[in-house]
Amino acid sequence: MTAESGAEPRGSGGVRAQVREFLEGAPRGPYDDPMHADDVDLRSASFLALTLTLVMLLIGRPPETHVLTPLVAVVGLAVPGLARSRWYWLLLTGLFAHSPLMRPWLALDNHHWLQLYWFVAILLTRFATRPDAALRVSARFMIGFAFTFAVGWKLLLPEFRSGAFFDTTFAADSRLGDVASAFGVQEPNAATEHGRILRSWRVPGASPEPGVVELHTLIERLTPWLAWMTIVVEATVAVAFLAPLQARLRWLRDAAMLLFVLATYPLAPVVGFGRLLLVMSAMQSELRPRVRAIVYVTAFVAVSLLGERDVVLDWMRSTLTEAG
């Protein structure tokens, strides 16, 4: 690791210097901070993150991307060095932003917002004198703040803490309902059936009335635990990414993100969000380049395969049915 000329000497101290270091994600300590990391490390993190970003665009589903986006992504992957060009990212960000900006503001999901922020962050940091170092800071703090708000909401709402949110999600959201039915604790079409209650409220002229759902007691016992486990895992990510960790502990950020991805996406396969978080986390990662590439590419592929989760669930369901 090499220190750049012009860096403040260690121990020059002062609150102002410490605040500045925090803002750069570079606390003082016995280890080199990321802003002093050599360019090889930063360039390899940036290469990995930008490449996976382009792959993400390439395999993204059409409603979420402009029709030309995959084509531009292919060109970026094929032409060496193009993915480091600010003008390339200006084009790509413009194309990418087209879809979310054309949709109603209140139709956008969390990952649409974060994707938009990520593309603009890549674009803006291409104009920095140290683009990769600046993007590393953006990636780390965007993840940290996003998880802080996610945890804040979950702590704020009693319906989440009590497990009621997960009760309703098992009952009427097929993403979790299918998992419950694959394990034999819910009827296969329960989510669709319970969804009728909610759809009946929309019938013109109807006066919405309460509707009872059938939920296995095992699910009801499990959901408060599931809720608190989610809070703990997401809080771990938030703290790991926002805390000024010493260099020898920064692998905890990668571990926290992988824990979150492993704990969340097999149950709720929001594949696009999972891939985006991994891409951003790869950018801030300070693992050794080879380890980083293996870990994040493997996780990226695994999350992408979760899109085909239904095949496994169908197999489990039929096996359970045959076993009586």
Place this chain on the structure above:
Amino acid sequence: MLSRRDRVLAWAMPVVLVAVALHQVHLAVTRDLTPWKGGGFGMFASVDRSTWRPMQGVFVTDTGDRIPFAVHDLSTGSPRENRAFVNARALLDERRAAALFDVVESSEWVIAGGIAEYEGRAAGETPGPVVRRGAAEVSGDPNEAGEPSEHVTVTAIHLEVWRATYDRGTRSFVPVSAGRVERELGPSP
């Protein structure tokens, strides 16, 4: 160390993220915005999902009749109609309600089976929604086909949006009103 310019570029989007999220939390707490929308990272935390919110709309006629209309059908209309419906369902404040009223007013509705169904954007610039009774509705014969003819004069439009809650004790989805608005329409010229 990053230069001042680099620090600004690096921190721009994290700061935007925090600003948008704080605004979303404010709207959700003070104005019943669904936590699932608005960029505040409240998805998968609340039972109150945007897509689970039902909206009910009623035309009040000059004869005092109340005719429910299929307001959810607007989500399948043009981008403008879809935008007005989706935004108002997630946050029924004055501005979004006004946008939705404008869309309802500029649309054509045909009454069938006591419900006014969305037919598309009304041709011409008539004040108020174009609401007509279907042929079957006029003749009283449900098999009667043909062009809708009888015009209905609408004097007010009512909209109400509900949000889903869940009672663990009774294992029930329970609807709670999240806002109700109405627009009085002036007399036809």
